[in-house]
Amino acid sequence: QVQLQESGPGLVKPSQTLSLTCTVSGGSISSGGYYWSWIRQHPGKGLEWIGYIYYSGSTYYNPSLKSRVTISVDTSKNQFSLKLSSVTAADTAVYYCATGVAGTTSSWGQGTLVTVSS
Amino acid sequence: DIVMTQTPLSSPVTLGQPASISCRSSQSLVHSDGNTYLSWLQQRPGQPPRLLIYKISNRFSGVPDRFSGSGAGTDFTLKISRVEAEDVGVYYCMQATQFVTFGQGTKVEIK
Numbered sequence: 001q002v003q004l005q006e007s008g009p010g011l012v013k014p015s016q017t018l019s020l021t022c023t024v025s026g027g028s029i030s031s032g033g034y035y036w037s038w039i040r041q042h043p044g045k046g047l048e049w050i051g052y053i054y055y056s057g058s059t060y061y062n063p064s065l066k067s068r069v070t071i072s073v074d075t076s077k078n079q080f081s082l083k084l085s086s087v088t089a090a091d092t093a094v095y096y097c098a099t100g101v102a103g104t105t106s107s108w109g110q111g112t113l114v115t116v117s118s
Numbered sequence: 119d120i121v122m123t124q125t126p127l128s129s130p131v132t133l134g135q136p137a138s139i140s141c142r143s144s145q146s147l148v149h150s151d152g153n154t155y156l157s158w159l160q161q162r163p164g165q166p167p168r169l170l171i172y173k174i175s176n177r178f179s180g181v182p183d184r185f186s187g188s189g190a191g192t193d194f195t196l197k198i199s200r201v202e203a204e205d206v207g208v209y210y211c212m213q214a215t216q217f218v219t220f221g222q223g224t225k226v227e228i229k
Contacts, residue, residue: 001179037218039218046210046220046221046222046223047167047210047220048220049217049218049219049220060217062217062218063119063217096166096167098167100169100172102153102155102214103149103153103155103157103172103173103214103215104157104169104172104173104178104214105157105159105167105169105212106169106172106178108166108167108168109166110166111166
């Protein structure tokens with residue numbers, strides 16, 4: 001089964017861009033049929049889908065975040081990335097990367113806490 | 119957006135007894151391809167979520183058979199036939215028929 005690991009700064013200043021990377025091991029990010037997702041969880045709260053990129057390169061974003069989100073893939077490094085611009089304290093959360101075939105999220109990273117603060 | 123509503127939000131259960139969680143969607147989850155993309159996830163304390171059930175009733179690899187899913191259209195249920203101590207956590211339903219949205223979560227705890 002695919003393993004995922006998030007990495008990136010744990011602290012981001014307000015108005016800046018949050019950038020995270022998910023490194024994939026145990027499988028190829030170019031594998032057909034897989035959706036590569038970012039999901040976040042505000043402290044003590046439920047799950048919020050941010051978006052995903054299909055293996056073909058097509059992207060789909062949560063409409064509420066769409067104007068600020070970019071998800072991309074680097075096949076040479078077997079990684080995919082999240083950029084969230086113009087962050088505020090409301091973007092403080094644990095960010096997870098996840099993957100699965102249509103309609104599933106069968107593999108998850110351990111999550112990384114990102115705090116937005118000056 | 120499809121809104122997912124779970125009930126109850128908290129479920130105290132006696133060890134060895136059954137538990138049931140309901141999930142209702144604001145519109146049908148039947149996709150144009152004929153599939154219904156409704157999953158159930160378990161999140162143990164301090165852990166990432168884990169897939170239990172996909173497409174209403176299919177148990178994911180390694181998931182004990184005491185977990186079962188059922189339903190159709192807009193109404194779905196997760197059942198635990200006999201709750202064990204390791205089942206403590208928060209359970210989420212998730213739809214992926216139209217983008218992705220999650221239920222609020224149901225906390226299962228031992229009485």
